[in-house]
Amino acid sequence: MEPSLDILSKEDVKKCINAEVLMEKLEFALADYSKGEDGGTQQPLRLTIPVDHYKGRQFVMSAFSQRENALATKVVGFYPENKDEPTHPSDIMLYNPLNGSLQAIMDGTVITEYRTGLVSAIASKHLANPTSKILAILGSGVQCTGHFNALSLLYNFDDVRIWNINIQSAEIAAKKLGKPCRVCTTAEEAVKDADIICTVTSTSTPVLNKDWVKPGCHINSVGAVKPKWQELESDLMRSSVVYVDSKEAACQETGDIIISKCEIYAEIGEVINGQKEARWHETTVFKSVGKLSHKKYIFIKYLNKLIYLYSQL
Ligand SMILES: NC(=O)c1ccc[n+]([C@@H]2O[C@H](COP(=O)([O-])OP(=O)(O)OC[C@H]3O[C@@H](n4cnc5c(N)ncnc54)[C@H](O)[C@@H]3O)[C@@H](O)[C@H]2O)c1
Numbered sequence: 670m671e672p673s674l675d676i677l678s679k680e681d682v683k684k685c686i687n688a689e690v691l692m693e694k695l696e697f698a699l700a701d702y703s704k705g706e707d708g709g710t711q712q713p714l715r716l717t718i719p720v721d722h723y724k725g726r727q728f729v730m731s732a733f734s735q736r737e738n739a740l741a742t743k744v745v746g747f748y749p750e751n752k753d754e755p756t757h758p759s760d761i762m763l764y765n766p767l768n769g770s771l772q773a774i775m776d777g778t779v780i781t782e783y784r785t786g787l788v789s790a791i792a793s794k795h796l797a798n799p800t801s802k803i804l805a806i807l808g809s810g811v812q813c814t815g816h817f818n819a820l821s822l823l824y825n826f827d828d829v830r831i832w833n834i835n836i837q838s839a840e841i842a843a844k845k846l847g848k849p850c851r852v853c854t855t856a857e858e859a860v861k862d863a864d865i866i867c868t869v870t871s872t873s874t875p876v877l878n879k880d881w882v883k884p885g886c887h888i889n890s891v892g893a894v895k896p897k898w899q900e901l902e903s904d905l906m907r908s909s910v911v912y913v914d915s916k917e918a919a920c921q922e923t924g925d926i927i928i929s930k931c932e933i934y935a936e937i938g939e940v941i942n943g944q945k946e947a948r949w950h951e952t953t954v955f956k957s958v959g960k961l962s963h964k965k966y967i968f969i970k971y972l973n974k975l976i977y978l979y980s981q982l
């Protein structure tokens with residue numbers, strides 16, 4: 670008999686996700702990644718296909734984990750000018766590692782939203798002041814909600830500010846958060862005295878300057894996903910303690926690292942493993958590029974278990 674193929678829509682995936690469980694799994698995944706070969710993962714640098722003719726690009730990310738016994742590929746687009754379609758359309762294929770056959774195809778957009786915010790939350794747990802009370806989010810798309818929800822699992826913020834280049838979009842995002850927050854007219858106003866700043870924009874030029882940032886603040890920067898793009902001013906990168914998810918990917922894929930020529934102090938996984946210090950009393954930047962497919966297959970493995978459970982009901 671042919672093995673069956675599970676197909677999961679966005680709604681199906683949403684039903685499967687438990688953010689707290691996933692945060693724990695992601696922390697292990699980051700730690701394993703930074704152990705190199707001892708972490709038991711195979712994860713080549715992702716493939717980037719420029720589709721410049723349509724102002725887009727596509728990334729193909731594959732990984733295998735012996736420990737998780739999972740083999741998967743995520744395909745994600747970056748089409749910042751999409752209006753009626755997601756700007757980051759994504760699908761994930763899960764394979765049987767024993768024989769390579771396809772087991773499931775699922776929506777990847779929900780996973781991308783959760784995974785990115787949760788990884789920034791993990792970085793903040795290690796690198797931000799534990800008593801952080803003021804959160805600023807620059808950018809008001811999918812990752813604005815993703816980051817607010819993920820960070821709210823760890824912090825009880827009493828002041829949340831949002832800024833976006835398009836103020837109407839920031840106002841819409843603010844209403845969705847389900848908690849009072851202030852929409853600011855400038856990025857400088859939004860980040861004043863903030864303890865944690867998340868930059869989640871599609872900008873190609875810096876939106877955050879060194880002089881606006883409170884010393885000791887922690888910044889999660891997830892945009893600038895092209896080698897010539899920057900989200901943070903070079904001076905800010907060079908004067909902060911910089912952490913990344915993957916040194917290999919960060920040095921090839923984001924202008925925030927390449928153009929500023931800043932020093933990378935550590936991968937966040939090295940902090941989790943106790944190999945490098947969490948210098949949270951200094952100004953820290955976590956630069957995320959998100960190529961870590963292995964993080965995604967942790968989700969996928971988890972989802973797969975649920976697919977199995979659901980198929981039994
Ligand atoms: N590091 C990762 O793992 C990871 C994962 C997913 C997305 N991303 C990146 O994070 C960023 C946000 O993703 P998203 O899914 O929220 O995208 P989105 O399209 O939903 O939102 C992008 C936001 O950026 C704003 N924006 C566009 N141009 C701007 C400019 N010049 N200045 C300031 N703001 C501007 C838009 O108005 C919008 O609010 C993108 O750059 C995306 O590629 C990174």
Ligand SMILES: O=C(O)[C@@H]1CCCCN1
Pocket residue numbers: 728745746747757781894958959960961
């Ligand atoms: O890892 C991801 O899902 C994202 C997609 C967009 C570009 C940056 N990385």
